[in-house]
Amino acid sequence: MAALSDQLVSIAILLYLAAMISHAVEYALGNGRAIARRAAPARELVGAGVAAGGATTPTGADLGVGVGKEPVTGDADTTTGDAPAGAGRKRPPGQRARLAGRIAVVLTGLATVLHLAALITHGIAANRMPWGNMYEFVLTVSFIGAAAWLAVLWKLPALRGLGLFLTLVMVLLLATAELVLYVPIVPLVPALNSYWFIVHVSTVVFASGLFLLGAVPAVAFLMRNGYEQGRRSFPYTLAKRLPAAASLERLTFGLHAFAFPVFTFAVIAGAIWAEAAWGRPWGWDPKEVWSFISWVVYAGYLHARATPSVKRNVAAWLAVLGFLTVLMNLFGVNIFFEGLHSYGGL
Template sequence: MNLEYYSSAALVTSVVVYLLAMTAHAAEWAAARKAPAEEQVEARELVGAGSRSSSRGAGASGAGAKGAGADGVETSAEAAVEQRMAEMKVELWGRIGVALTVVGFLCSILGTALRGIGAGRPPWGNMFEFTITAMVLIVAVYLVMVWRTGARWLGLPVTLLAAVGNGLAVTVFYVAVAPLVPALHSVWFVIHICAAAVSGAAFNVGGLLTVLFLIRQRVEKRGTVGGYLSRIPTARKLDLYAYRFMAFAFPLWTFTVAAGAIWAEYAWGRYWGWDPKETWALVTWVVYACYLHARSTAGWRGTRAAVIALIGVASFWFNFVGINLLVSGLHSYAGV
């Protein structure tokens, strides 16, 4: 057994732990369905206060009214106990989900680091290695958000993405450790891949926020926001958060394309050759440029902008996975 074996074992462990974290967050969402929404909690508190006032007023009128008031107070107390129990379940499952996510994150870091040490180079030489690195960055962004803003509501989609990403990496994309091909022996390769990984993580988090925005917006239009959806930010805030992630990632993706062109000149003697990978990277750049342009000049908000953002995420993943698997070109070494 060597470092490559232990790397794979750590990554497989991360998939299992991420699945458990996803299950815990799913239980958190399910438990929140039984817990009253914030609006219902406030209404119950008002009813309880009214019942207590009625009880005090009825005390001077007679024993019958006093008994009725006592019943109102008892009902309010039972509702409060029920609310507290439901909240405790939601909090418990949420904390378990975050704790498991941290464990999965540490396993993923360990697996990625051991892969790099075993290969004697940065672990970014093929699609398998780029995938596990991207998953580390996506989960890292989520955990920072939980730490800084309490964004635990993003746990379910993030753990789902991490489990699927690492799962595909260790089953479909896996390749044995091998030396880099000559085209990758360049400092611009490292710069290009680092920028691509960071921008890709930001694009994906923005995409997850966009999906939540569409779900929340649809529920808000119906007029009733209940369950766990009542605990996530409003549709307007989710739209803003997604936009900020996209706006952060776009300049990095621009730099990624530019660095890739410089690297191509070093490796193949030309800056741009309309290789399928290069072409689709440009397509992805154009889609996100349209998204940012539409928001800043045409004032697009809401569904129309969200659709463009999701097209951008789909374009990113097709460039990363589809081109590698379906099309041959100068970047074919990055395939499986």
């Protein structure tokens, strides 16, 4: 079972990578289609004017397009339009882009299923819940993020463009888990043999997975918002094919508003468990400190998001900062600090 779990993780990484490439193809073909559609009417009308014998070149208003303006979202550029003349039976770029996007979603779904199978087989091999070290924790958190993304995509298919960034994060996290964090299966340390292990760690894992997913639209919002405000330098030009900034911002808030109460309960449950195991609910252990820092930052994000005078991009930066503190708590504390929570397995 342990060997099967390792093989399933490797296959899942490859599928996430293939999904990322498919999303990138959708992004590239969509941009090419948008350029072709803006250029085609101009060529046709200019050609018609020359044939008519000296008609003036039409302006941007005559062509029905905004001069010097990009479309607000990429989806509108690829939903309609016939193939260019002489294309024959070749599939139009817009259709190829949509096909690549659908393939990416299917590959992401298959990767998530194999991801879940890897967790189940790992738990069977260990004869416990697979949350005992950093490798297992990262596998579980990343699975929650991928599963939550598929749920979001089911409800909001127009946000499919975020899949490029989500699958990139999945590939990086799983590759890090496989290459850096992997340890053989061992029994739980005695301190973790408690029913609070399931209560506390399961809620931390669930909240962390949602925070992982929430960081993706937060970063995408910052990029898209900069692009909509006229910034054309890197990295803002990468956001041309992303959904509208308002949609990304609402998704960011919804995910964090759902995850924060779960994370709050996880911190409280950890304090209760610490009281039962170590005789005190709080001892300024490094992981406790960074959990509190994460809680404060995410509380600050929700407060900023609910305050009309605070700009949305400021709140989004707080969401990104919150996820950085989660990463610090997961990687930095386990690698660079010693404490009562040192169960990284490295």
